[in-house]
Amino acid sequence: MKSPLSIAAVVAALTMALPAAAQFAKPEDAIKYRQSGMSLMAAHFGRLGAMANGKVPFDANAAAENAEVVAFVSKLPFSGFVEGSDKGNTKAKPEIWSEPDKFRAGARNMQGEAVKLSLVAKGGNLDRIKAAFGETAKTCKGCHDTYRAQ
Amino acid sequence: MKSPLSIAAVVAALTMALPAAAQFAKPEDAIKYRQSGMSLMAAHFGRLGAMANGKVPFDANAAAENAEVVAFVSKLPFSGFVEGSDKGNTKAKPEIWSEPDKFRAGARNMQGEAVKLSLVAKGGNLDRIKAAFGETAKTCKGCHDTYRAQ
Numbered sequence: 001m002k003s004p005l006s007i008a009a010v011v012a013a014l015t016m017a018l019p020a021a022a023q024f025a026k027p028e029d030a031i032k033y034r035q036s037g038m039s040l041m042a043a044h045f046g047r048l049g050a051m052a053n054g055k056v057p058f059d060a061n062a063a064a065e066n067a068e069v070v071a072f073v074s075k076l077p078f079s080g081f082v083e084g085s086d087k088g089n090t091k092a093k094p095e096i097w098s099e100p101d102k103f104r105a106g107a108r109n110m111q112g113e114a115v116k117l118s119l120v121a122k123g124g125n126l127d128r129i130k131a132a133f134g135e136t137a138k139t140c141k142g143c144h145d146t147y148r149a150q
Numbered sequence: 151m152k153s154p155l156s157i158a159a160v161v162a163a164l165t166m167a168l169p170a171a172a173q174f175a176k177p178e179d180a181i182k183y184r185q186s187g188m189s190l191m192a193a194h195f196g197r198l199g200a201m202a203n204g205k206v207p208f209d210a211n212a213a214a215e216n217a218e219v220v221a222f223v224s225k226l227p228f229s230g231f232v233e234g235s236d237k238g239n240t241k242a243k244p245e246i247w248s249e250p251d252k253f254r255a256g257a258r259n260m261q262g263e264a265v266k267l268s269l270v271a272k273g274g275n276l277d278r279i280k281a282a283f284g285e286t287a288k289t290c291k292g293c294h295d296t297y298r299a300q
Contacts, residue, residue, distance in 0.1 A: 036185070
């Protein structure tokens with residue numbers, strides 16, 4: 001249990017401290033940063049999804065690693081939604097900045113589910129992974145529907 | 151010492167298993183993936199550099215967190231240098247694919263220095279962080295000079 005707990009602790013620490021530490025010289029740097037984080041999450045979450053949906057054979061180690069990456073990287077992108085980064089090469093909707101508390105709550109919800117998913121994935125039970133994957137996917141969709149332009 | 155050792159173990163596990171697990175539907179997906187990873191690393195390494203170079207005040211917690219992200223994310227991008235991803239929106243030079251062993255050795259060298267840096271950063275000693283930052287920066291530059299077009 002050492003590794004999962006430590007990862008959860010790291011993730012918790014990142015959640016608290018990173019936004020304050022985040023610094024971007026230009027709004028476009030912040031946009032690139034958050035998009036990079038979202039891209040990495042999408043790639044690894046997608047690999048989990050392929051296993052959860054039976055499109056590729058289940059590999060417990062790969063599932064655990066992919067979930068670990070999702071949980072870790074999930075903490076990063078949100079520091080990139082800085083003031084002034086609502087214009088340019090972005091699908092971010094104005095609601096992110098007009099209802100920041102709701103947006104942050106959605107992000108924290110996703111981060112929590114991602115940590116749960118990573119803990120479940122270490123257990124290696126495909127049915128439990130499928131369930132946790134589904135719960136996490138809902139939290140992605142929840143924010144994307146509201147805060148990301150199509 | 152629990153957290154640093156666990157992170158090192160996670161990083162070691164990712165190093166071994168991720169390349170085999172990596173899957174990209176199209177070469178451009180692989181390019182986007184590796185560039186996303188490099189972008190995140192650059193952002194967090196840059197924040198460490200700003201502290202190491204005295205451009206922003208030293209913050210031990212922020213330094214440790216940034217180094218942690220660099221070490222974790224350093225394992226990801228290299229699975230994106232798949233065959234066929236040498237063309238398109240990329241600065242990757244052909245040498246990556248013509249001398250893959252040398253390229254991989256350079257990547258592993260950087261990953262090792264990044265893990266050392268993250269361990270040093272947890273210690274909170276700015277002089278030691280500066281030294282470890284410098285060693286890591288050399289490994290970035292080593293590959294960029296050879297394998298990345300200007």
